[in-house]
Amino acid sequence: MKNRLKLFIPGPVDPFDDTLDALSRPMRSPFFGDAYWRDIYWETLDLLKQVFQTKNDIILMTGPGSGVIEAGLASLFTRGEKVALVLNGFFAQRLKVIMQTYGYQVIQIESELGTAIDVDSVRQALGEHPDIAGLAVVASETSTGVKNPTQALAELARQYNVPIFVDAVSAMGGFSLPVDAWGLDIVCTSSNKALEMSPGLGMISISKRAWELIDARKDDGNRGWYYNLSNWKPMVGNRERSFLTTPAVSLVMGLHATLKHIIETETLAGHWARIAWAQRVARAGLRNLGFEMLVRDADASPTVTTFIIRDDMESSQELQSYLVEKHDFLFSTAFGPLSERVLRFAHMGKASTKDYLLPCLMGIEEFVRVVKGVAVPVGASLVGLTETIGD
Ligand SMILES: Cc1ncc(COP(=O)(O)O)c(C=O)c1O
Helix, strand or coil, X not given: CCCCCEECCCCCCCCCXXXXXXXCCCCCCCCCCCHHHHHHHHHHHHHHHHHHCCCCEEEEEECCHHHHHHHHHHHHCCCCCEEEEEECCHHHHHHHHHHHHCCCEEEEEEXXXXXXXXXXXXXXXXHHCXXXXXXXXXXXXXXXXXXXXXXXXXXXXXXXXXXXXXXXXXCECCECCXXXXXXXXXXXXXXXXXXXXXXXXXXXXXXXXXXXXXXXXXXXXCCCCCCCHHHHHHHCCCCCCCCCCXXXXXXXXXXXXXXXXXXXXXXXXXXXXXXXXXXXXXXXXXXXXXXXXXXCHHHECCCEEEEECCCCCCCHHHHHHHHHHHHCEECEECCHHHCCCEEEEECCHHHHCHHHHHHHHHHHHHHHHHHCCCCCCCCHHHCCCHHHHCC
């Protein structure tokens, strides 16, 4: 594998240079009242609340996205409870495994891979199971590039008076997911997707109602220690002791830099707009080259595009290998049954800039011309896009 790759995979993404610089700053002590560190830490939490569009508590944990997901699921429910799960991809399947590990009964509501869940099917399941304790959904199913209808599902959860748990790992920061306006009880994300940082931090927002449920189940003894949100609760808003264990100091400094860039330099709306712009260019460019999208435009996640190989291709790996060998562009295939025929093209971090996107489309164009022998003129991928991308 090459030393220097350009990442078009849906995480980790290529962070911007300010973030990389912040990651390599000298170490600070998170203890002993270091004012520099304290300001960074509290400002980071404040900036995160702006991205989550919430006044709810946010806890920042060291670990992968699955860590905060496990903490949320472990703390919100209790053994034997029924939890409804929207199941239409690999990461929803992961939620199911975590829930089963904790002894919950999973009531799964499915849709075909590549399609968003039908809200009526969820309504029906909630109606059939009046004893359900909550609803869980993956907002942006990274394995298929589908955006599920989180707002409508939150509305449904409110009607049935159950909490909604949202895996927002490839959603939060990539498009508007307003936690307070939509009434999302637990929302989890990680640092290395639309927040455009390196992997290693997870963030979880917890509503008042979620805290009440967590407190009510505090003594059930099924939650472990690190991922037990009740153990974190005394640290929330506590400026003297704001973390349960030694925090990942360098990662927090990197996160602080990326969030400052998103909120103060770019603005949150500008950040979403960059990602949405990249999605538009990628989808139009691929269609110009004869690729079909796996997901229809209305259900497509802005952060990751999934596209089907052309009829003259044998497998998705053919294009994946060409791009990495000739251009150092790293793509990933879809998962499981889709992997042979579907590639994933992510629009987060540097991959959502013109500097990455245009050479990448030209590289795909070149593959069609050189490897497939199709007479594609140079620039064919960009036809119709000049208004969007400039000259
Ligand atoms: C939607 C979604 N959920 C959960 C995860 C798991 O995140 P991690 O690998 O950081 O644990 C991912 C990772 O890609 C994801 O895309």
